[in-house]
Amino acid sequence: MFCFQCEQTAGCASCTGGAGVCGKTADTSNLQDDLTGALIGLARAYDGKLGSEKATRLIIDGLFTTVTNVSFNDKTLNELIAEVEAAKEAAVPGCSGCGSVCGRNDNYDLTKLWDDNEDIRSLKSLILFGLRGMAAYAYHAMVLGYTDEEVNGFFYKALCVIGEDLGMEDLLPVVLEVGEVNLKCMALLDKANTETYGTPVPTTVPMKVEKGPFIVISGHDLYDLKQLLEQTKGKGINIYTHGEMLPAHGYPLLKEYEHLKGNFGTAWQNQQKEFDNLPGAILFTTNCLMPVKSSYADRVFTTEVVSYPELVHIGEDKNFTPVIEKALALGGFAEDQEYTGINGGTELTTGFGHGTVLSVADKVIDAVKAGAIKHFFLVGGCDGAKPGRNYYTDFVSQTPEDTIILTLACGKFRFNDLNIGEIGGLPRIMDMGQCNDAYSAIRVAVALAEAFECGVNDLPLSMVLSWYEQKAVCILLTLLHLGIKNIYLGPSLPAFVSPNVLNFLVENFNISPISTPEEDLKKILG
Incomplete structure (x- = not known):
């Protein structure tokens, strides 16, 4: 494997060998490279221009899946690669079996990128990693029904650029264009969130966990939180945010749910300690998942593109019944538990x-x-x-x-x-x-x-x-x-x-x- 896309990369250089610092195996990392190469092939099949709705969804899903701490599951990665290959075949039927390959929809071998001149590799990495981050934002807007053709079309263009033989003078403008398009993407998500849930207002959030059954929901996807709140209404289960879900407390529509009680824990990297033997169910909606310890593996659930071997995954139907049943079975704490932030504070403000x-x-x-x-x-x-x-x-x-x-x-x-x-x-x-x-x-x-x-x-x-x-x-x-x-x-x-x-x-x-x-x-x- 070769991976240097996150800050924790080994020796401030790259993760190589059998596993990455994040916990991914070499097989998983290589599959994510294969997925990225297939996505470049899909973008090529559309000549770097906006493709079908299904192809666009696959590109956004695939890029998001390769963000650090999203997927550790080889099975789901292989399934996604197969879907991308099928979408390419639908875009250019029969092309992949042609004896005279024109390269129109060839997959890209990412080892060419990792072995390239360090400056070209650097600029193309900025483009690729920027696309992966932007895809996460486009994904969250998309699940709320908000899309932008310019944003979606740029994914195709930029993916093709990564697979082309270009110099620094050609790549630098594309690097900055990633930033330009990402601004539009963040504006789109801001509009999606505020029009769906209201404009955030200043809110004080306690860090106490009350006695009784509870669910901790982590990640970024407000849509998943809304579905969970609706399905747990009246069931005697309290909901607590974790990590990047904390700002949800500021949205007026989400504040209406009385069982959205507070925030549990601190940032994502502390989860293995904070979740250890926690008597509540845990739902991961986006990235920030770490390799799951046996002391709490039976109570962790995933949804969206997040995936981990042998964990129960909640599909597109968003039926959170398994999460709810686990919370009720665990029963929560017998008495209220007081928690603090890393500096000893007992409440947080957001909004x-x-x-x-x-x-x-x-x-x-x-x-x-x-x-x-x-x-x-x-x-x-x-x-x-x-x-x-x-x-x-x-x-x-x-x-x-x-x-x-x-x-x-x-x-x-x-x-x-x-x-x-x-x-x-x-x-x-x-x-x-x-x-x-x-x-x-x-x-x-x-x-x-x-x-x-x-x-x-x-x-x-x-x-x-x-x-x-x-x-x-x-x-x-x-x-x-x-x-x-x-x-x-x-x-x-x-x-x-x-x-x-x-x-x-x-x-x-x-x-x-x-x-x-x-x-x-x-x-x-x-």
Whole structure:
């Protein structure tokens, strides 16, 4: 196997040999490469242009499936590859059996990419990994009935580009185009979520788990949460969010369910410890699944593209009866259990999306003009297990009292239980939502720039980001597409960024690796 798509990759270089750090076997990793190569073949069958509805769904499903911590199941990967091959045959009947192969729908061998010149490999990896992240967002919008032909068509174009023999000058514009299209994709998902569930509102979420049967739901898919809430209504089962599902508490339609009680646990990488012998059922709706320990394997369920060998999978009918029955059989805790975040806090706040923040924009602008707010920090991104991520806790803890911290994605669990006060009635830490809600941060930044009649790079705003997987890649590319500079990135730089590509990013966007909280704050604030 060869894999270097996530931050935890072995030795900050690549996972090779028999298994990856994430827990995937070499066979599983190679099947995911085969799936990606088949998707490129399917895109070629449509000449890099938008294909049928079924083909588009397969491309989005397939790309999402290859995101880190989504699928560990060779059986479902083989089934998906077979579906892609059938879709290619439907697009160009008989072509695959032709004795004179024109290459129109040939699958692409990803070993060609991994063995390529390091700069070409780097740029194509940015495109591929960005596509995988964007596919996750397109997927969540799609299940709510929201699609965009430009977004979907770009998947075909970009996949074909990965399989072509192109130079750096041809690939760099496509890298930034991934960011441009991802902005449209995040806007689409934002529209899908708010039109379906309402505009998020500030909400305080307890970390206590009440006695009695319960289900913990993890991941990003609000549609799955809504179905689960509806099916458990009146059954005496409480529902608790986990990880990236925390922002669900801010949506008015979901808040109406009284048995949506609170949030259990912290970020995804702590699940093997936090779920150990937990007397409740656990449902994974998207990525963030880790290899499942025997102490809780009998109570873990998957749905959507998430898959793990021998776990019960909830199909497209969304019949959560097995999850419900398991929760009732386990019975939950005999008494209420008090939990805390990693800093000892007992409750979290969320719901500060662009709708909320922009509704009080006048107060924010007045506070800046009066000197009450001196600086904004966007401290967000993925969490992970790698040493050094306490940087983000220390950074937020050391920010001056006249600054605001905007945050999103699961990296916020490093500090979102801290109580660092308010400014003018506004909490200094504002949770804007899931990773895809980077769109909210962009909307707020653009609105502030317009209010102060300056560019985003001229605002008293600094971005201090953490990355782990491919959704962070497409968000970073979106920020670069918008011309946003001076981004601090950690805990380490991606292994798939070659020295020459890194130099390009530094020279054109002034991306910097994080150092220490003290040094970076001094550099930012002067």
